[in-house]
Amino acid sequence: xxxxxxxxxxxxxxxxxxxxxxxxxxxxxxxxxxxxxxxxxxxxxxxxxxxxxxxxxxxxxxxxxxxxxxxxxxxxxxxxxxxxxxxxxxxxxxxxxxxxxxxxxxxxxxxxxxxxxxxxxxxxxxxxxxxxxxxxxxxxxxxxxxxxxxxxxxxxxxxxxxxxxxxxxxxxxxxxxxxxxxxxxxxxxxxxxxxxxxxxxx
Numbered sequence: 001x002x003x004x005x006x007x008x009x010x011x012x013x014x015x016x017x018x019x020x021x022x023x024x025x026x027x028x029x030x031x032x033x034x035x036x037x038x039x040x041x042x043x044x045x046x047x048x049x050x051x052x053x054x055x056x057x058x059x060x061x062x063x064x065x066x067x068x069x070x071x072x073x074x075x076x077x078x079x080x081x082x083x084x085x086x087x088x089x090x091x092x093x094x095x096x097x098x099x100x101x102x103x104x105x106x107x108x109x110x111x112x113x114x115x116x117x118x119x120x121x122x123x124x125x126x127x128x129x130x131x132x133x134x135x136x137x138x139x140x141x142x143x144x145x146x147x148x149x150x151x152x153x154x155x156x157x158x159x160x161x162x163x164x165x166x167x168x169x170x171x172x173x174x175x176x177x178x179x180x181x182x183x184x185x186x187x188x189x190x191x192x193x194x195x196x197x198x199x200x201x202x
Contacts, residue, residue, distance in 0.1 A: 042090070043056050048116055065187065073092045086113055091181065105146055153166070154166060
């Protein structure tokens with residue numbers, strides 16, 4: 001009986017090692033492809049915001065603190081004809097669930113070009129309206145002042161210069177986008193501006 005238990009224990013251990021090695025191999029094979037897919041998606045989103053002919057390069061990593069947590073935020077240059085015309089800031093935040101956005105700003109980090117969704121797990125048919133262009137929610141962020149926070153207000157109200165209307169029945173997702181943009185811009189803005197002034201951008 002004791003011998004059988006020992007055999008079973010060794011079999012379980014052996015299987016665990018085999019599965020561990022198999023998972024490590026799968027991760028090693030698929031990770032570069034996943035990373036490339038994300039880079040390709042970011043490149044397409046930059047074109048959406050900055051126009052045809054926009055390319056990108058390796059991102060600049062900026063270390064900052066958001067909500068008490070140290071993060072590395074990646075800032076992708078939007079390049080046309082060899083000149084940096086803006087930046088795409090990869091930002092994470094929270095709506096109903098985790099949001100990953102690409103926030104577009106002009107070259108001098110003064111005005112917003114808008115945002116695009118990289119990843120969202122918001123509720124289908126409701127919260128996912130933040131990623132549907134026909135909702136026009138995107139367009140409200142274009143031209144906003146990067147130095148000032150954006151304030152979400154109820155649908156139907158007349159927005160001021162730094163206000164946007166939330167989407168009906170998707171208030172939490174709308175506010176999540178706004179908060180993600182505000183928090184990440186506040187965290188990287190000064191450092192990105194300093195880098196641009198020093199001429200260290202691509």
